[in-house]
Amino acid sequence: MAIERRPLRDQIREELMLRLERGDFAAGTDINEAVLAGELGVSRTPLREALITLAGEGVLESNQGRGFRFAPVSRKEFRELCAIVAALEALALESSDPAHLREIAPELLRLAREFSVDVAARQEIERHDDEWHDLLLSGCGNERLLDLITSVKAGMRRYTHLMSGDGTPTARAAEEHRRIAERLLEDDLQGAVSALRDNWVNGMERMIPRIP
């Protein structure tokens, strides 16, 4: 049995991200450290450490004397984040090992098709989408880049719970994934890259109207 042996701050960070995705915290709300620490059953010290890392990722804001609060969402910021992730994922895909891409292309296509028929819960969809992108970029040797993408995407999780119901996004995302996979099957890397960029742009457009 591999017992859990890692800093509390990491576990706390994870738990907070989970709650954030569930929409437990309204954006723009102040965090009460003592209360939250009590809920989690830890002291304020590791909690604050987790909050500081989240602030570094842009999930939280911190003001002198006023503590931390969940950064408010805005269409402008969402657009900014999408542009950033699009560029980073495009770079990651471009610098991936072509042989590896050829290898995983069929799997990517299969998952994309499976995705389209699947009418799962919203959270399932998110997870599936994340995993698909992870697989897509699994051939990128640039570790720093992958870390950075993960970090920026963490900042985007604040927006995911705004998207509920409505099956059309799923269908369209699947369609786009399929297109990316097909380009890879044809050894058309640049085509795949621009299809990936389209995927992010379209995903953004789909989300924008739901943001206040």
Place this chain on the structure above:
Amino acid sequence: MAIERRPLRDQIREELMLRLERGDFAAGTDINEAVLAGELGVSRTPLREALITLAGEGVLESNQGRGFRFAPVSRKEFRELCAIVAALEALALESSDPAHLREIAPELLRLAREFSVDVAARQEIERHDDEWHDLLLSGCGNERLLDLITSVKAGMRRYTHLMSGDGTPTARAAEEHRRIAERLLEDDLQGAVSALRDNWVNGMERMIPRIP
């Protein structure tokens, strides 16, 4: 008089970055929190908070039970960082306000020329280069992107003190800056973007041999 009122962790972070640039810490060395806190005249708590943010930026590594240490440098990582910053700055430049770019182009050109004749100290050169890039991207409205660039560049500061003496890099960098500015003067945004990418690629090639 605007008195300084900001968290110790920020000031500590700044001080540590300064020391890092001066080459005070050898990469790969463990940090003793108690000793360092003593040197800085603060307690371990805000110091650890600063260390955690630096770890988030990739300047430090942290291992369970073993605390923090300066992340070792490597050619591979430097290449990775350059590729990331190149992509991010390219995106920032692309999404800048064209009118603003037209406006600052002459100033950018002037600074680039001034740069080439100036034979200042290494630290001065770095500062100048940073300011030039800041001005170049000053028309980008994507705040998250600018923050991210700053953060990634912080991780690159570990490499700057490896570059000493040797005037040729300066001359070539000035030349490249000049080229970028000229493209902007001609309203050739895409040309400027690719010149910017070249600037990073070339800068990388110049540095690589100096890294163990």
Place this chain on the structure above:
DNA sequence: ATGTAATATTTTGTATGCAGAATTCATAGT
């Protein structure tokens, strides 16, 4: 001399305590 087990020391990770800033609430004045 070398390797190993037991112990002591150091150092990190977490909890608690405390001072001061920010906010809230009550009260007085217009």
Place this chain on the structure above:
DNA sequence: ACTATGAATTCTGCATACAAAATATTACAT
């Protein structure tokens, strides 16, 4: 009724204290 002022409270930011893990040291057996 509304604003201003000031006390009371809450909460953060930082310091200190404690517990557990890691490292160094010693003693001992081979």
